[in-house]
Amino acid sequence: MISVDLFNQRVSCYHPVYMPLSSGLHKEEQMKLIGRGATAEVFDCGDGTVCKLFIPGCPVDAVKREYDNACLMEEMRLPVPKAHKLATLDSRVGIIYEKICGESALDKLAAGESVDGLMERFALLHKRIISCRTRQGMSYKQFLLSCIGRKIPDKEALYERIEGLPDADYLCHGDYHPGNVLVGGDGSWRVIDFMNVCYGPREYDAARTFFLLAQGELPQEVQSTEESLSIRRRLAALYLEKMQLDYQEIEGYLCIIRECRKYETPPARKEV
Template sequence: MNMDLCKLIVERPYKKVYRCEGSIVKLFDENHPKVDIFNEAMETARVEATGLEIPKLQKIENIDGKWAIFLEYKDGKTLEEMMHVDPANIDKYMSDFVDLQLQIQSRKAPMLPDLKEKLARQINSITELDASQRYELLTRLESMPHHSKLCHGDFNPSNIIVGKNGKMTVVDWAHATQGNASADAAMTYLLFALKDQEVADLYLKIFCKKSDTAIQYVQQWLPIVAASQLVKENELEKDFLMKWIDVMDYQ
């Protein structure tokens, strides 16, 4: 495939994402681990098997020494764009957003990685935390209930495509796991809080009301989930995440 004929839409340090006719193509750097690329494709296929409306996996191809994942293209705007241009209707958008998250969490995908095991591996690998901090986080993680609900892992409005008919499609399942829905909600809360604390609080209020979950229970996951995100080594987010990890000392 000639990538020069495709439109570059996203660029990351380890991949570029293109729109090519009826496909979205994730083209990875030649040094990116092959196992991670094939795992992402496999996990997308496993989520697809749950019956959720997601971009279908089309193929994996090697293009000039670089591996690429081809996914079905979904036309529309992101929910993030819609929230930005129409802030007056934020409550309605957020309600629909939470409904979609709960629909996802009602599904099972037993072949996906276990969320608690993934979080434990991430926390154990963090050099910014000392042994005592890692021990406290892992002890809290171990005490949390073990569930097997489908969790997106990066559920935020930029990963939701809204078609002209209003139908919403969730994209980017690279971080999908099976685990505790409140842990997934804690991740979404942090993603909102990174940009706008007021919107984050609105999300948490609506999620907890619709799911009949205590806000305090989701908050218990926040230090754990914040710590797990330190593995991304994003200096801009590091101070923000460390503040949420420090909250653990006062709960």
């Protein structure tokens, strides 16, 4: 049995912060801060929508890409919140999304729900996503190359390895992990966060999820210990089992993902 006590170290709530909407957004009122990540804050607009407001300096093109990706996934009839429109507040750009009531699959794990059952649903949803085919947006190679920035001598070998990877046209979420899956009170599952969406081999997206589960950055409030790392590795192994994949099928992608992660930074701070 896999224990997920490490997730209980997460701070699950904080004091609400309110901010006024300005003319760039859809109406004048106060919004309540309900979530915060590395690149954006999420505010409840109070009308059945939320505003995902990106950090100052985040490139408009990156926000538009997320909006387009969300629309693409909705068109494919995947379970995602509806993206209504782009919006601005002072120097910040955001997206107005349908509000989804529920908690993340990560919070469900932390609350002690069946790890096996949750990972079964988690894998089934991922299989559904990567069964879709498209060539809209960025290829996974373009995404990886954009992460590492300009082609300079010390990156040349990595560039060549990325360019030599196989091509494919399967939809890849690019950031699929339990924190980006919301479970509603009615048991429905919805996927969020679309900035890394691209297309490529299905094994690439599975490799990214495996990496995020086993080795991805922990929240600042979670201590990294030998026990927590062991739990994460076992959770990643269970994910692969539920996906019916062997480690050898994703190993080549994992090596590249590990190297590229050294260069991945929030859009506003990317060095090019």
